[in-house]
Amino acid sequence: MRKHFDYDTGGRVCARAISFDYEDGVVKNIVFDRGCPGNTTGVARLAEGRTPEELIGMLKGVECRGPSSCPNEFACALEEMLEVLNEDGQGA
Numbered sequence: 001m002r003k004h005f006d007y008d009t010g011g012r013v014c015a016r017a018i019s020f021d022y023e024d025g026v027v028k029n030i031v032f033d034r035g036c037p038g039n040t041t042g043v044a045r046l047a048e049g050r051t052p053e054e055l056i057g058m059l060k061g062v063e064c065r066g067p068s069s070c071p072n073e074f075a076c077a078l079e080e081m082l083e084v085l086n087e088d089g090q091g092a
Contacts, residue, residue: 002023003021003085003090004020004021004022005019005022005081005084006018006019007073007074007076007077007081009070009073012066013035013064013070013072013073014035014070015032015033015034016034016035017033018030018031018032018074019031019033020077022052022081025051026049026050027048027052028049030043030044031044032044032070032074035070036070039071040070043071047059047074052078052082056079059071059072059074060072060076061075062075
């Protein structure tokens with residue numbers, strides 16, 4: 001079953017929001033709203049088809065112009081998604 005997620009970065013980074021789908025245990029269709037096009041497109045392409053856990057391990061803690069970054073915010077979005085799925089009893 002495919003689930004769609006939208007994440008608001010809260011103005012912490014250049015990208016305003018990140019949307020993606022979770023299906024068959026992997027992340028798909030990642031779209032960053034704004035941000036540096038080369039960076040966000042690259043991250044989205046490299047992330048396609050990977051598990052949330054793998055991506056969190058790679059992206060969490062990446063810094064840019066402050067304590068966060070678009071990749072770090074994507075990791076936060078994935079952590080939030082996993083929490084929602086666990087709360088709903090759907091697990092990851």
